[in-house]
Amino acid sequence: MRPSGRNANQVRPITITRNFTAHAEGSVLVEFGNTKVICTASVEESVPRWLKGKGQGWVTAEYGMLPRATHSRNRREAASGKQGGRTMEIQRLIARSLRAAVDLEKLGEQMVTVDCDVIQADGGTRTASITGAMVALVDAINYMLAKGLIKENPLKGMVAAVSVGIYNGEPVCDLEYLEDVAAETDMNVVMTEDGKMIEVQGTAEGEAFSHEELLAMLALAKEGIADIINVQKQALSS
Amino acid sequence: MRPSGRNANQVRPITITRNFTAHAEGSVLVEFGNTKVICTASVEESVPRWLKGKGQGWVTAEYGMLPRATHSRNRREAASGKQGGRTMEIQRLIARSLRAAVDLEKLGEQMVTVDCDVIQADGGTRTASITGAMVALVDAINYMLAKGLIKENPLKGMVAAVSVGIYNGEPVCDLEYLEDVAAETDMNVVMTEDGKMIEVQGTAEGEAFSHEELLAMLALAKEGIADIINVQKQALSS
Amino acid sequence: MRPSGRNANQVRPITITRNFTAHAEGSVLVEFGNTKVICTASVEESVPRWLKGKGQGWVTAEYGMLPRATHSRNRREAASGKQGGRTMEIQRLIARSLRAAVDLEKLGEQMVTVDCDVIQADGGTRTASITGAMVALVDAINYMLAKGLIKENPLKGMVAAVSVGIYNGEPVCDLEYLEDVAAETDMNVVMTEDGKMIEVQGTAEGEAFSHEELLAMLALAKEGIADIINVQKQALSS
Amino acid sequence: MRPSGRNANQVRPITITRNFTAHAEGSVLVEFGNTKVICTASVEESVPRWLKGKGQGWVTAEYGMLPRATHSRNRREAASGKQGGRTMEIQRLIARSLRAAVDLEKLGEQMVTVDCDVIQADGGTRTASITGAMVALVDAINYMLAKGLIKENPLKGMVAAVSVGIYNGEPVCDLEYLEDVAAETDMNVVMTEDGKMIEVQGTAEGEAFSHEELLAMLALAKEGIADIINVQKQALSS
Amino acid sequence: MRPSGRNANQVRPITITRNFTAHAEGSVLVEFGNTKVICTASVEESVPRWLKGKGQGWVTAEYGMLPRATHSRNRREAASGKQGGRTMEIQRLIARSLRAAVDLEKLGEQMVTVDCDVIQADGGTRTASITGAMVALVDAINYMLAKGLIKENPLKGMVAAVSVGIYNGEPVCDLEYLEDVAAETDMNVVMTEDGKMIEVQGTAEGEAFSHEELLAMLALAKEGIADIINVQKQALSS
């Protein structure tokens, strides 16, 4: 029995609010239950120095949490003078996931930076971030097409993410905080809309997990991500 | 004529949403027109080391902006490895303003940290922050009273802030971004609910300002802050 | 009664020694009583990158204190790896004050950096710094004129600063350390030689201050700054 | 056809040299072909502050590369003032993998820090690091047992790691640099000696990968890790 | 012929002004010709953590230069976020030199920190710093004796320093800037008042130097330091 009463394969209520803030070319509030993340996509008509002259664009991401997004206050990373290891790991994951959705050559020498800032955390902030960032990225790409900054749509398809894990001995999908801290295994899966895998990151928190458990978790992830991509598409069509 | 059509003494529509996020003891979304700031107040049952054993509490504040709260993206301070001078100046101002509202001895050896994070900027982020932070602080104090962490209410009264300036040669109240960048003089005023001054920070951007202009700006500030304190009180009574 | 026996409107003995060190284009030792600051103005025949090609110059400032300028030793900022919030706040204030005295277009694409380093502190280091920095800046400008680096004098007039405050319930001018720590209100005022205001920064340390107190402090500041500008002018004419 | 002529399921020649340097409680040189890593395990009779009094120990890891371990020189992280995102990601992975091999309560309030420093890189530095670090950790634990620092052996079993990937459309095991840069998919797998999984981190570099490809890679990883654990055991028994 | 017309064995005019600033327990302005350094000695009634409980004291030093102490402006180390290699090297040298003059056990668990801040540089800032720091240290020790913080005088004797070098093929003593930049060899020597050596740091800038040149330089250093120690003693007796 899950704390929320959800079935093992059931994701939390997911809402995606576009145009959440005013200035960014793409701006989304994504909510996975009580986890809430603001994702903004910013277009820049240049690329990082190491990419100059290579005829391709770039998509990158940064991640942060407001200090009191969590149960107790975390020190502000800007005040401590550096981003922690967890932050770096997550923002690298978001960026790789988004790049998998885009043909960088069609972007031309332009860059999109997606900022994911968690304003309320209840487990699954990285998968919510990827999911919301994808929608913000689509809006930014549509802005670029409308502005004539790019001629051809560089989007290869939607990408979304979900966490799965072994909780109380059972595989479950989209863990909330209470499940997350108690889970024996935690796995983040990023998939394309045609069910292929972009990232699979599974970690045994306590006991090592078996091949069968891995397969069960992957099956749940596939199902959950299909649901989430539906929510993305509905948000984009509204 | 102001860009918004407001009268010189008219503040923008101000809304204060309490309990905006789930975890903090006080959590407020404050909006001054299109300027939007999340203010969370976090209670800690200890004080900084330099205050230990002195029988008093502390109130402090931190300020940040999401990278794309502004028209073009700013570099994330956590990534650049330090808080800029403007950030430090603002968070020191917020903290001093809040401390003016609290009897630190009645707090006992406990600390409240208020985080002000701008999610959308359109001028006046520091005055909106002070205004929202004050409400979050009241909620945190009420939490402490309810929990028995403090016996006596340490609140000395409400504090709020507004910007005033000389725009197109005329004194105006609560400048939005378009006014702010064009203003000859910019002044931030923090006042108590009985009309006394806590902070006055006036800066000539172009021409130096006269004594008469200062008086006219102060009169507008007094009027605007009275309106803002009304909004704070309505929010707290709802 | 003030610790020094001064009248309320009386500034401390102020001396300005030009050519205090050998290398800088302007080099001043400014003393407000026991507060002593070395101010050097350095000319550079280029501007920061963000100003390149805009046909104007720049004036900036940095501030520091020797570790034992104060009663007890402060940690050296170079050793702690960053400038503190107070330092940043002060150097931004000095720079804005100096820029108010200069027509940046007449400077051409050149920059003057004024370093203010406190070698002995006894209250009022930021107002002493502005006052001394102004004289060093004039010497640097005269150097530039003599060298033919600029054709037309970009100086718009003198600028000076003084602190005022409420000490033992009375408004006083140019607070020394003993007054500063006990003051209920502390205000720094920067004015032009024709009595207009460039910066007004008033802070209630304990009790909020009234409109009448503000007016009384401003009147003292105006008087004090007039005296200080006389000292500047005498120093420059000698 | 692989550049080295290896079969798809064949790991590189692996050698583990114990007691490679003199001072550490465990010191290993691990070589996966041309990838060479020095792994030292250091015992400390205390735990980090946040673990004090909880009656358990800790195992952590740090990772670095000599600047010229790679084809072209990388900037020294100590000189650039921070560890990069890749470094942080890897050292967190090593540490989690090692902790999965140890019963932290049996360690008592003591800590083992394993440093993995790459002196020559040719792909797979993180999996070589985990493999070598495990042996250094066993030596450190044996030192602690011999010294009487712990009573009961906290080791739960061996842990090793290997990379697998899709290279030229075929799943292969233990990628060297030439394969790594060309691989469509790269996956690092950490397993226990009884074939259970501790970490699975798969990343699509170009194309997303299918469920079948994932299964094929996992099968190769299982086989490779079994071979590697044999090498670990032989090293430990010599 | 030297730029100043000095003889090869002649040091510049050296003046030592005690009680140069007000707050430090020892405060000295030392001038070696146009090189001017403020040296303050600060007493603290505790030792660094790593010395606690060892029954001895500590003497340490920090070194800095005002940004415009030199011909062109150097970046402020506090602004660049770290002390450079040259600064660290010099402050370690000063500290070692001072510790050679003091019996640390007689200091008890107390610390003296000497700050050497160059306000004007014309060659030899490190040797001037050591020379002035020694006098400030003596004043701080006398303060400690007078205050009863120490019972027995821990001073073992005076220490002073001078630079020597090969300039235009000839050994010379106490190089000023013009000589310093042109010297083939530069050597800093720190000696006790009985002519023994504490530090000898010789560097070939261009050509390597011979044994005979080393001997000639050492002879000059011995002579120069004897003169400098006389100046120290006169300053201390006045």
Add this chain to the structure above:
Amino acid sequence: MRPSGRNANQVRPITITRNFTAHAEGSVLVEFGNTKVICTASVEESVPRWLKGKGQGWVTAEYGMLPRATHSRNRREAASGKQGGRTMEIQRLIARSLRAAVDLEKLGEQMVTVDCDVIQADGGTRTASITGAMVALVDAINYMLAKGLIKENPLKGMVAAVSVGIYNGEPVCDLEYLEDVAAETDMNVVMTEDGKMIEVQGTAEGEAFSHEELLAMLALAKEGIADIINVQKQALSS
């Protein structure tokens, strides 16, 4: 009697292994007894910005220690966010020593960076580093000659280094750790193959040292360096 039974003038067994790692243009493992350092020389076909257009090259060096190269583990400098004073001092010494061996104009606008990373420390890491770095530099120069990057050999001759000191009242050569910590005086000497001095850095750890002791130490250094340069030459000729 020395701990190792060596004569006073006897250096430890010294071995120099060339081509120790695969990627660098010069790569050496140098061993002075139990002190072991990896020295790699990296060629770059450009110079630092401040040297651009001056028609000369540059040789620089960086130094590091693996955290557990020493008896107890030292904090990793990359993790603490900066290089310590000792590290900076040593890498500046290595770089100056190497530059003394090279005609920088003949290098053209190219740079060689030598990294010295101590993998096992037993005293004398800086002199071992200089000695090994010199051999790696020669290999890098030979690579540049072979590749046609330079036309004329810029090498002026070999350079090597040794430590000497006063141990138990007697001058000894090439101190190992046990001698180093007990030595009254410690001196590092860098010489050319024709017996001239490049660097002499002597430090009294306890008692100041006399002129006679200095001469005795220099004589030992000269003898030791001659032996070491023989080892360098044998390594280079093999």
